[in-house]
Amino acid sequence: xxxxxxxxxxxxxxxxxxxxxxxxxxxxxxxxxxxxxxxxxxxxxxxxxxxxxxxxxxxxxxxxxxxxxxxxxxxxxxxxxxxxxxxxxxxxxxxxxxxxxxxxxxxxxxxxxxxxxxxxxxxxxxxxxxxxxxxxxxxxxxxxxxxxxxxxxxxxxxxxxxxxxxxxxxxxxxxxxxxxxxxxxxxxxxxxxxxxxxxxxxxxxxxxxxxxxxxxxxxxxxxxxxxxxxxxxxxxxxxxxxxxxxxxxxxxxxxxxxxxxxxxxxxxxxxxxxxxxxxxxxxxxxxxxxxxxxxxxxxxxxxxxxxxxxxxxx
Amino acid sequence: xxxxxxxxxxxxxxxxxxxxxxxxxxxxxxxxxxxxxxxxxxxxxxxxxxxxxxxxxxxxxxxxxxxxxxxxxxxxxxxxxxxxxxxxxxxxxxxxxxxxxxxxxxxxxxxxxxxxxxxxxxxxxxxxxxxxxxxxxxxxxxxxxxxxxxxxxxxxxxxxxxxxxxxxxxxxxxxxxxxxxxxxxxxxxxxxxxxxxxxxxxxxxxxxxxxxxxxxxxxxxxxxxxxxxxxxxxxxxxxxxxxxxxxxxxxxxxxxxxxxxxxxxxxxxxxxxxxxxx
Numbered sequence: 001x002x003x004x005x006x007x008x009x010x011x012x013x014x015x016x017x018x019x020x021x022x023x024x025x026x027x028x029x030x031x032x033x034x035x036x037x038x039x040x041x042x043x044x045x046x047x048x049x050x051x052x053x054x055x056x057x058x059x060x061x062x063x064x065x066x067x068x069x070x071x072x073x074x075x076x077x078x079x080x081x082x083x084x085x086x087x088x089x090x091x092x093x094x095x096x097x098x099x100x101x102x103x104x105x106x107x108x109x110x111x112x113x114x115x116x117x118x119x120x121x122x123x124x125x126x127x128x129x130x131x132x133x134x135x136x137x138x139x140x141x142x143x144x145x146x147x148x149x150x151x152x153x154x155x156x157x158x159x160x161x162x163x164x165x166x167x168x169x170x171x172x173x174x175x176x177x178x179x180x181x182x183x184x185x186x187x188x189x190x191x192x193x194x195x196x197x198x199x200x201x202x203x204x205x206x207x208x209x210x211x212x213x214x215x216x217x218x219x220x221x222x223x224x225x226x227x228x229x230x231x232x233x234x235x236x237x238x239x240x241x242x243x244x245x246x247x248x249x250x251x252x253x254x255x256x257x258x259x260x261x262x263x264x265x266x267x268x269x270x271x272x273x274x275x276x277x278x279x280x281x282x283x284x285x286x287x288x289x290x291x292x293x294x295x296x297x298x299x300x301x302x303x304x305x306x307x308x309x310x311x312x313x314x
Numbered sequence: 315x316x317x318x319x320x321x322x323x324x325x326x327x328x329x330x331x332x333x334x335x336x337x338x339x340x341x342x343x344x345x346x347x348x349x350x351x352x353x354x355x356x357x358x359x360x361x362x363x364x365x366x367x368x369x370x371x372x373x374x375x376x377x378x379x380x381x382x383x384x385x386x387x388x389x390x391x392x393x394x395x396x397x398x399x400x401x402x403x404x405x406x407x408x409x410x411x412x413x414x415x416x417x418x419x420x421x422x423x424x425x426x427x428x429x430x431x432x433x434x435x436x437x438x439x440x441x442x443x444x445x446x447x448x449x450x451x452x453x454x455x456x457x458x459x460x461x462x463x464x465x466x467x468x469x470x471x472x473x474x475x476x477x478x479x480x481x482x483x484x485x486x487x488x489x490x491x492x493x494x495x496x497x498x499x500x501x502x503x504x505x506x507x508x509x510x511x512x513x514x515x516x517x518x519x520x521x522x523x524x525x526x527x528x529x530x531x532x533x534x535x536x537x538x539x540x541x542x543x544x545x546x547x548x549x550x551x552x553x554x555x556x557x558x559x560x561x562x563x564x565x566x567x568x569x570x571x572x573x574x575x576x577x578x579x580x581x582x583x584x585x586x587x588x589x590x591x592x
Contacts, residue, residue, distance in 0.1 A: 030446035144564070146568050150560050250435065257529065290435060
């Protein structure tokens, strides 16, 4: 087990190296230019050349890359924003709890809804509740979350005089007020993501329920509740876990849009603002940190299979 | 042809999806003839009409007809959707089959590249690339196509790998077929059903992604209407006055995604039961 974990961690290093190269190369070789934008729009410096020199962008590209990646690897320094000159890691750490809470609540909502409806649909296959569940899943798959979010922001304020709270309160400052703010965006996002989870839960459970050991459990006279929840569910959860793992990047990516709509001061908004200003170091470092998280999470998910299915050993 | 008959007979939802897709295609193709207004034709005396005989779905802050804009928006969604999926399918097939057929170092190199690409949340990566390149129909189609290709080359590679192990491939080689002939004449035809399935199920994702990028202002630039752009935050203040500005584009987008999803699922079940998901 330890060896397997070490090997997987070692395999993640070349991946992250490639990630850093890809994102760095994009920022340097694609047309958008931060210097032009800073000088022409905002007069950060008298001339393009002066600013380019000031930011170190006149050095050879490989030197710039080594400077950036070296800072991260050797000193844990993810660089400073070109525009605000503030350290990126500090800002990221300050904003990350918002995104984490949003993603956590979203995953919780979508998983609970998806699994619950999926179980009912599978156990009551081809009955009215199954059809209702499947129609709900199709609806959830079809309605885009940002469309739903805009409708949730606009319609209740017109018809019920209710508007989402726009001023963010940290969880540590006032947990209740914070949840009141987060629950609407998390519900909007979570509901639309529950569709695929419900579908895979249903089909996985149907598969498991047809297996021999379940027939044995029936013939022992166990109750349906025990059979479904104690015998079948755990085995049927494996595809659900891998789906949630595969979808984590979608949760993190989607948080950019959700944070923009509900004005939550999270990492997504930080990234989006940096992007509109072509703030190279911020875009590079945030992309790299998040990709690192995705890689780490995939590893955790692989390891969780061992718990769910004791037949899997490393 | 057989597939379409089966679709009509056995898959009511898939047929409904197909019908929606057909209506969308017809609307997009005939947009210039079936709409009485231009998509950027303003009429300041007719701002914020909810419903009227002249404007079935109402008008926006500049008095532009919403139905007209939705019909032209379908054109962008389909253009980008089909363009990107076509480009991506070719790319995915080429890299997937090459990677599987030759294996070894080429495979290792390509697959590590795919690993790295997949470590990014797709939206972050696409946003980064498009804000550097600047918004345009060509850029968004190409970028979405490349992304689609890289993501799906894994699937194609997997199928090609299993086909490569069949004895008929070995026999072809033994009979003296070259690499090109074996790959194109023997492996490719067997990967084809998978490609069709990947492409049809991918269409809804690509259309949705295009809409989210347009929503963020990184898609097709105005004045050309896109569904994502019509929903976007830039128009939020107007939506409080005229909620139909938010409702109809959201409905159109949901319908399109629903249509492509159902059609894709049905075709997948009929063409390639191995890929059957939830």
